[in-house]
Amino acid sequence: MVDGKSSAGEGGSLAHNPPAVSVRGLWKVYGPNPLSIVGSPDAKLSRSELRAKTGCTAAVSDVSFDVAPGEVFVVMGLSGSGKSTLIRCLTRLVEPTAGEIFLDGEDISKATPERLRELRRQHFSMVFQHFGLLPHRKVIDNIAYPLEINGMKKAERHARANEVIELVGLHGYAHAFPEQLSGGMQQRVGLARALAVDPQVLFLDEPFSALDPLIRRDMQQEIIRLHRELGKTMVFITHDLSEAVKVGDRIAIMRDGAVVQIGTPEELVANPLDDYVANFVRDIAKSHVLTLKYLARPAMPGDEIDGPEPSQARMSCA
Amino acid sequence: MRHFKKSHLLIGVGLVWVALSRIFQGEHTLELATADNTAFTTSVGDVAASIRGNRTKSSAFIYFFNPIRAAINGFVEIIRSIISVPSGNSIIPVIGWFGVVAIVALAVYATSKLRTALLVVSLLMACGALGMWQFTMDTLAMTIASVLLSLLFGIPLGIWAGLSDRVLKILTPFLDLAQILPTLVYLAPLALFFLIGTASATIATMVYSIPIAIRITAHAIRNLNQSPIEAALSMGSTPKQTLTKVQLPMAKQMIILGINQTVMAALSFVVIAALIGAPGLGKPVVDALIIRNVGQGFVAGFAVVFVAILLDRSTSAAAKAQEGFIPMTPHQIRGRRIKRAIAGLAAIAAIFASRSVLSLAVWPGSINIAQQVEDVTNHVTKWVTTNLYIFTVGFKDFISNWVLNPIETLLAFSPWFVTMSAIVLIAAVIGGIRVAMLATGLLALIVLSGLWHEAMITLTQTIVATLLTMSIGIALGIWVGRSVRAERIVRPFLDAGQTLPAFVYLIPMLGLFGPTRFTAIATGIVYSIPVVVKIVSEGIRAVPVAMIEAATVAGSTIRQIITKVQLPAAKKAILLATNQGMIFVLAVVVIGGFVGSGGLGYLVILGGSKPDLQGKGLVAGFAILLLGVTIDRIAQASARRT
Ligand SMILES: Nc1ncnc2c1ncn2[C@@H]1O[C@H](COP(=O)(O)OP(=O)(O)OP(=O)(O)O)[C@@H](O)[C@H]1O
Ligand SMILES: [Mg+2]
Numbered sequence: 001m002v003d004g005k006s007s008a009g010e011g012g013s014l015a016h017n018p019p020a021v022s023v024r025g026l027w028k029v030y031g032p033n034p035l036s037i038v039g040s041p042d043a044k045l046s047r048s049e050l051r052a053k054t055g056c057t058a059a060v061s062d063v064s065f066d067v068a069p070g071e072v073f074v075v076m077g078l079s080g081s082g083k084s085t086l087i088r089c090l091t092r093l094v095e096p097t098a099g100e101i102f103l104d105g106e107d108i109s110k111a112t113p114e115r116l117r118e119l120r121r122q123h124f125s126m127v128f129q130h131f132g133l134l135p136h137r138k139v140i141d142n143i144a145y146p147l148e149i150n151g152m153k154k155a156e157r158h159a160r161a162n163e164v165i166e167l168v169g170l171h172g173y174a175h176a177f178p179e180q181l182s183g184g185m186q187q188r189v190g191l192a193r194a195l196a197v198d199p200q201v202l203f204l205d206e207p208f209s210a211l212d213p214l215i216r217r218d219m220q221q222e223i224i225r226l227h228r229e230l231g232k233t234m235v236f237i238t239h240d241l242s243e244a245v246k247v248g249d250r251i252a253i254m255r256d257g258a259v260v261q262i263g264t265p266e267e268l269v270a271n272p273l274d275d276y277v278a279n280f281v282r283d284i285a286k287s288h289v290l291t292l293k294y295l296a297r298p299a300m301p302g303d304e305i306d307g308p309e310p311s312q313a314r315m316s317c318a
Numbered sequence: 319m320r321h322f323k324k325s326h327l328l329i330g331v332g333l334v335w336v337a338l339s340r341i342f343q344g345e346h347t348l349e350l351a352t353a354d355n356t357a358f359t360t361s362v363g364d365v366a367a368s369i370r371g372n373r374t375k376s377s378a379f380i381y382f383f384n385p386i387r388a389a390i391n392g393f394v395e396i397i398r399s400i401i402s403v404p405s406g407n408s409i410i411p412v413i414g415w416f417g418v419v420a421i422v423a424l425a426v427y428a429t430s431k432l433r434t435a436l437l438v439v440s441l442l443m444a445c446g447a448l449g450m451w452q453f454t455m456d457t458l459a460m461t462i463a464s465v466l467l468s469l470l471f472g473i474p475l476g477i478w479a480g481l482s483d484r485v486l487k488i489l490t491p492f493l494d495l496a497q498i499l500p501t502l503v504y505l506a507p508l509a510l511f512f513l514i515g516t517a518s519a520t521i522a523t524m525v526y527s528i529p530i531a532i533r534i535t536a537h538a539i540r541n542l543n544q545s546p547i548e549a550a551l552s553m554g555s556t557p558k559q560t561l562t563k564v565q566l567p568m569a570k571q572m573i574i575l576g577i578n579q580t581v582m583a584a585l586s587f588v589v590i591a592a593l594i595g596a597p598g599l600g601k602p603v604v605d606a607l608i609i610r611n612v613g614q615g616f617v618a619g620f621a622v623v624f625v626a627i628l629l630d631r632s633t634s635a636a637a638k639a640q641e642g643f644i645p646m647t648p649h650q651i652r653g654r655r656i657k658r659a660i661a662g663l664a665a666i667a668a669i670f671a672s673r674s675v676l677s678l679a680v681w682p683g684s685i686n687i688a689q690q691v692e693d694v695t696n697h698v699t700k701w702v703t704t705n706l707y708i709f710t711v712g713f714k715d716f717i718s719n720w721v722l723n724p725i726e727t728l729l730a731f732s733p734w735f736v737t738m739s740a741i742v743l744i745a746a747v748i749g750g751i752r753v754a755m756l757a758t759g760l761l762a763l764i765v766l767s768g769l770w771h772e773a774m775i776t777l778t779q780t781i782v783a784t785l786l787t788m789s790i791g792i793a794l795g796i797w798v799g800r801s802v803r804a805e806r807i808v809r810p811f812l813d814a815g816q817t818l819p820a821f822v823y824l825i826p827m828l829g830l831f832g833p834t835r836f837t838a839i840a841t842g843i844v845y846s847i848p849v850v851v852k853i854v855s856e857g858i859r860a861v862p863v864a865m866i867e868a869a870t871v872a873g874s875t876i877r878q879i880i881t882k883v884q885l886p887a888a889k890k891a892i893l894l895a896t897n898q899g900m901i902f903v904l905a906v907v908v909i910g911g912f913v914g915s916g917g918l919g920y921l922v923i924l925g926g927s928k929p930d931l932q933g934k935g936l937v938a939g940f941a942i943l944l945l946g947v948t949i950d951r952i953a954q955a956s957a958r959r960t
Contacts, residue, residue: 091552120554132549136567146553149563193553 018105019066020201020233021073021090026063026099028085028257031056038098047256059085061257063099069200072227072234074244076280077254083237086254087205090235091126092116103201121150124201125194129209131186133178133193140165140174143192150197164192168222184215191222195230202234209239220246241283253277327747335740339732346733348770352924355934356768363933366510373513387517394463394516398597402455414672414679415451419443421669422632424661430635438632441624449688450599450621451681457588457598457625460516464523464584469577472528476535476576480569481561486536496529498950500905501590501820502922503939509594509926510936519588519596527583534576538569571637578633585629586819589622590909593926599625603821607912610833613696615825617688622822630817699829714836722782722835729781730774734765737774741948749955760948769918769934769941776907776917777945779835783842783903788896791847795854795895796880799888805855815848820906828913838910838919846902850895857891858884890957897953904946918942 029037037043037056051057059082067073075083088094090101092108101109108119125146133142140161141148147157165174168188178186187207194202207223208216224247227234238244244251245265252262253276261273265281272278350356355363373379399405400412413421419442427435445454479486505522512518542565550564566573592600599622606615672678703710729737738761746754764773798804823841831837861884869883885892911919918938925935 093548093552117554117556120552122554126549126552128545128549128552130545132545132547134546134550134564134567135543136570145550145563149550149553149555149559190549193549197553 018069019102020069020071020104021067021235022102022105023066023090024064024100024102026060026086026089026101027058027097028060028082028089028094029056029058029097034097058257060089060096063254063257063259065252065259065262067233067235069233070231071249072236072247074236074238074248074251075254076238076241076244076251079239081254082257083254084205085257087126087203087235087237091120091124091203093126121146122197123199124203125197125199127187127190127194127202127204127207129206131178131183131190131210133186133189135178138175138177139170139181139189142178142189143196146193146197161192161196164196167195167226168192182215183211184219187211187219188222191226195226200233202232204234204236206237206239208243216240216243223247241281253280324747328744331740331743331747335732335736336728338736339728342733342736343727344731346735347731348734348765348768350768350771352921353931355931358766358768359934359937361933362937363930366932366936369510379511383511386521387512387515390463390467390517390520391515393467394460394520397463398456398459400459402452402459402597410673410676410679411455412673413669415446415455415681416675416678417665417669417672418455419668420672421665422628424665424668426632426635428658428661429639430632434631434635438628441628445621445624446681447685447687448617448621448691449686450602450618453597453599453602453618454621454625457585457600457622460519460523460588460591460596460598461581461585461625461629464520464527464588465577465581467520468524468527468531468580468584471524472531472580473535473573475528476532476573477539477561477566479532479536480539480565489532489536493529493533496525498901498946500901500908500942500946501526501587502593502905502908502911502919503942503946505591505594506922506926506932506936506939514595516595516597518594519591522591522594523584523587523596526587527580530583531576531580534579535569535573538572538576539565541572542568574637575634578630578637581629581633582626582817585626586817586821589819589821593923600821603825604912607824607828610828610913611692611696612699612825612829613692613694615828616695617691619822619825620691622819626817626819627814695829702830703832710830714831714834717782717786717839718834718836721785722778722839725782726775726778729778730771734770738762738765745952745955749952749959753951753955756951757948760944760951764941764944767937767941767944769921769938772916772918772921772938773941773945776904776919776942777949779839779842779907779910779915779917780900780904780945780949783839783846783907784896784900786839787843787846787850787899787903788892790843791850791895791899792854792892794847794851795892796858796884798851799855799858799884800880808851812848812852815845816852820845820909823906824909824913833914835910835915837913838907838915841910842903842906845906846899849902850899853891853895853898854888857888857895860891861887893953893957897950897957900949900953901946904942904949908942918945 027038029035031037031051032055034056037050037054037058039062042050042054043058043061045053047057061082063086065073075086077083085094089096089099092101092111096109099109100107103119103123106119108116111119134145137145140158143161143164144152144157147160152160162174165171168191170185170188170192173181173185178189181189187210190207204223208219211219220243223234223236226232227247234247236244236247248265250262250264251268253260253268255276261268261277263271268277268281272281373384395403398411401418402411404410405412419439422442423435423439426438442454445451475485475489479489504525505518508522508525509518512521546568547560547564550560555563588596588598589600589603592598592604599618602618603615603622606612606618738758741761742754742758745757764770794808798808820841823844824837827837827841827844831840865883865887866879869879874882907915908917908919908922911917911921911923914920918941921931921938922935922942925932925938
């Protein structure tokens, strides 16, 4: 996976800015004596072998990547590949077993509980697959919740909440309760709540998976629009390849807790590191990503210079 | 294969047991005449006497027990003086009967429907008409006081146990013990430290109802949808903010449901706590049972039932009012405000009236139908016992001769070591070596206590009642589990059965079967059938539909589906129901000591009234506890092992 990282993606104009999120050697192991797994040869075993041998599950194993300011960084992978655990480690909803996480250069894996709360209140926020709205609060009070726990006065926080309500297109629903809204609307509330504190970084864990396809498309447009308007850095988890391609600048592909490859959609299609990645990106319509611009660009390190490999040949017939 | 062997082993143990019992019939039974003490029970009696003698001297009493007693007494008296007893230098309580009826009715009306309010009014007035107003108010006051105190401790502890695994782990053994502890057991020890009276009764009630409040609150907190909580944490909520702004509001409805159950538990206990001086409806019930006046018992029993329905309806109405988070429209809100304002004003007017008009303050003696009710019930009882003699006495004799007596001979009239070995062996076969060792220890303690014979009498009644309960309960449970219509018919009875205090079931059973062993058994059956039916029917209903469909497609008859699919699949539920049924039965069988069932329960009750048998009564209470734990462990092991 280490070469997976170097083979792709860190190039381009993004490399000049210091990263907004930077992850180094991150591990999360569930089970007895988790630290003993980190970096040991056992970690190379498959999930089931590791489980049988040690009783542990390496939900995230040795993950490293950087996200540039303003970038939408997508994480993909099969169910159980560790995406949710990864994003929860980044916000420390789950305590990492080992590794470092830098947000704007600050190592949050070492932050005290107080500092962590401060970061959560001001620096980043999260959107959840199942929305996580408070059922006993109106839309406006759900959105104002992060401001409220920050000690903001009622009038002030309601004013701010109303701004975000407009921003996400929930006009007229301020006084509804979550269970009176459709799934798509509920997720707009989740999004508005995450935006209320004007965070620098947004973490989204399969935000649209619970929505039906039409609403999902709307919401994807919404994210793209918000990203364009507000320029937030985002770490975006999804199952859905077309969604990843639509919203993401770069995509990281995970398998069994490890990141297999990171790259732009074009790079992943053109240069899949192995069959797993190739299988993953097979369905991307060629026309969609393989633009002439990409095909005609100067060679990058790791590119094959002498014609297509068998795996790519296979892909082109798919 | 293993199973096959197991049942053979059990049959083997049984045969040897019966054979040995025949040979050594009546030897080494450890029988002890009721009025006799052993050295051990005498010394326990002496210790109890010295504790009582130290009440004014020992610092444990001066600085701990006595202040608690005084505080609780004071608290209960305040509530009583509001609705029940003359307050201060007045001759009437702060609020007279009319005021109480109005407040209860309007409070229910404000949170619920008019119909419920009307029901509540009629129930309260009926209690008055039965000549039970004062007792009813005392019961209400005791219940309210115990519930408030229980919630004061139970809800915070429950929240804590809901948030912390460690706390839950520490509390769980106590909660489990409280669940298998027969109510009769802790009355006497508490009375020893807090004297006979309202304080002991309140504390005993709290011991009984706090675990329920803790359990339900912890359950409510633990079973919340976790995603809003995770979201709240991700936004930087402190633990306190998460608790007060997210977890508690979400758990509110469930916690209020827990209040309903706490209230019902407290009520059923307050009635029994009459034995240690709780004022209220328990007193006339006990009095009637002692003089075996069924009609008089019915009068008080009706009042208990009415209060139970009243409390259940009004608290569950309050819980329903919390349902869902959907707000009301402004129109509805205005309607509710007006409703509440009117109710409030009317209540104030009623209180005022009940303080200034004597006939509205004190229940008018001219409205009293107690005598008529007593006569009618006595009459009906007489008619039933003379005309349906064949059914009542016939059934009783049949069970006594063919089930009760043989089992009693086997358990209580074999040499103690034969019975004990047999039980230990059964425990070993069912539950393995550890359960067998535990049973050995517990039973040895019973032998040492000197009350082995009485314990075996109680065990006999428990086993017989459980056998009957299970055969009726499983049949009903299958019916209810298989048919939605049956469930709709039976449900209200199951709910009612669980809210009524065990004590009131004794009254009609006494009428039907007279003061005999069988009365206690019949009461135990009636009392525990609802819980058995509930658990069994839920087990039957939980059997996957696919399993039944597969069996149906394979051409099974209904009978085959029941016996070959549903019952085996619901086996765990049936074993659980047996366990619960036994614990319920045991609790009631010992109360049956009142109506001539003998055994340990009778000794406990006797110990309360005869000073020289007090030690024996305390030991008997402890023996009940040992018996309960033995039964519970063996039954649980058998449920675990399948
Ligand atoms: N609390 C936990 N204890 C033990 N194992 C866990 C725990 N949480 C997650 N896991 C394991 O870690 C692995 C990764 O889980 P995770 O939820 O991160 O996957 P995911 O990629 O988000 O899957 P999905 O797409 O289904 O959401 C899984 O094998 C899971 O069983
Ligand atoms: Mg996930």
